[in-house]
Amino acid sequence: MDLVFSQDEQAFRRQCKDFFSKFSLEEQNDCWRVTGLLDTFTEGDALVVRRMAKKLAKDGWLTLSWPREYGGQEVSTTRRLIFLEEAGYHRVPILSIDMGVGGMLWISPLIMAFGTEKQKKEHLPPTGAGDRIWCSGYSEPEAGSDFLSLKTQAILDGDYYVITGQKTWITAAHFADWCWLAVRTQKKAKKSEGISLLLVDMKTPGIEVKPIPTTEGHHSFNEVFFENVRVPKENLLGKEGEGWSIIGKALSLERSVNFIHFIGSMRRAIEELVNYANHTRHGSSLLAHDPAIRSKLANMAVEFEVARLLAYKLCHSSSPPHHEASKVKLFVSDLIAKLANTATYVLGPYSQLSPGTTWAPLRGAVEYTYSMSFAPPIGAGSNEIERGIIAKSGLGLPTDR
């Protein structure tokens, strides 16, 4: 057992801190709003995302963990963890929340694993250079948690797949260059067997993107309509019908990234709340001396530590089973919601004040973060689904069907 970072790893963390603090400062000066307690909302601004991607790509930061043969530095798991955690701590959204550049973190590794040489040559260089922004097309109106009921179909017609259907909740689709799309290529008795993965150029004729505004008038999600979209059959990743297993791997990778990012941002959030309590008075007494506030923040610190170790351990397991990732997702997402709620007790009535308004403490971040806090326990695999996975795959409990 060895639970501390080596001297080298600590030095690497300082390097990351250095890079990200300069980065954050530049971005803020260029009107990037740091709105969330746990993340930053770039307003889905394509220009901002692209600029950030280019900056991150310079000096190879985006492709740190890629194999050397694809231009990466093959950094260790621990360094990758440190990098992502520091990105989260400095609220650099691009690696997780906006997902637009998520292509770098899970789409690319899967293209490396399953792609043809042509596909690798086509996608890896621009993605690693921050020039190719991705979105992932999974959910549909009738297929949320019930993912396997997806209906968007791709029918082979000569050298092309013709795609017809509708996706929903697609983050960053309004500015993404390419789409990692889950389609049904065959109708089979077992629904999972007819799913395939297509890489789709968002400029292909027949694709229409409609925004879905959520709380705060925030625009990140979209509906995407496919009307007879013709995609070369070479854009199939892996084999027809292999989509479900590839998606399983994609989900695991995505989750491991998100957790570490949130560990960084939750650590920052707790620090900010402690700092706020230490410097805010209610009458003659310091907020930090209120026993109820102390208690709530101490409880958050305990749960944070649990979350951190769960996420770290997952990161350091090679090919962990699905249900281990589910446990981390479950715990971290619930904690995000609890932390967002706890923050409102620290601020009291001030927690209602929105970003940009007078008197709003912490940049109005608490209001914003609370309003968004319903999402994490739902997205990327609802917690009910995760519990089902833990129970069945993890504990061997019998199926309910």
Added chain:
Amino acid sequence: MNFEFSEEQLVLQKTARDYLQVNCPMKLVGELENDKLGYSPAMWKSMTEMGWLGIVIPEEYGGSGMNFLDLGVLLEEMGRAAVLGPYFSTVVLGALPLLDMGTEEQKKWFLPKIANGELIFTLSLLEPDARYGAGDVRLKATPDKEGYTLNGTKLFVPYAHLADYILVVARTAHKEKGEDGITVFVVDAKSRGISHKELKTMCNDKLCEVIFEDVAVPKQMILGELDQGWAGIQRAIQRASVTSCCEMVGGAQQVLEMTVSYCKQRVQFGRPIGSFQAIQHYCANMATDIDGARLVTSQAAWMISQGLKCDLEIAVAKSWTGDVYRRITAMSHQIHGAIGFTMDYNLHFYSRRAKAAEVTFGDADFWQETIALGIGLS
């Protein structure tokens, strides 16, 4: 970063688990709970032979010189088997403080006799008006010709009825701060003036009231420095908390396994109850929380074994693990329905121990201030 036990630790784990599975069945635990001594001398002998009593005692004092994390591995297995006896009080509340605070002479005298199973130790800290803080310790130690005279009452002293020596946390001076003026004494349990009474407790774990009436203690039996004992006791409380967490993790894992096994077998409405979503979700929550408890506990134990400062991590471990063990046993009762509530079924051994462990050595509220300070609240 490495989260795994070493090869040696895994061997220790397996050996302990195998031994306890055969030699400490729940039936025996039930008998020991109703037994006058409250432990099995035969098991004590085997434990000694296997080196468990001397596990963290350095080789020069007759032990195996293993570290705190190794002790944690062993205690996790004892927690899983719900072992009853004075092992914890002897090793954690006796040997560890002796190692931490003792003179060379004291260590040479006591530690080998602990390692060879000859001496049973315990520690008396709590009093009617005192919990885990220094300020309220009132048992008085007044100096006299030979040493000191002890007067006062201690409560919740584990296995005082069996112990050969009792570490007594006493007040030798009244200073501005309660922590200053505390001295720890190693007291011969057969000293004149000591009387004890076993309290009837939730776990039948032989917690005693011990009354000291003009008990004479030679000054060579001071453990550590005069008036400066509190720092060592704080460390003792910390180590006791973490080792208790190790036991709790073992017990919790056992409860989870029992529960899952029950869920697969018990059929209602034509299907195993483990196929119902409510049950599945309860079990998933239990499993996740227990994994968290195991990690925070391992972290604290590992940091202690490495001599790293870890006040915050210890507080986190005890807060989380105590709460988790309690709530998963409650959840397990809910899942089991009525059958889990009967004396025949084994769950009650664990749910009682969970509550006792939660409130001993500080519950989450007790450790909160350490955590608050640890995260920088002013």
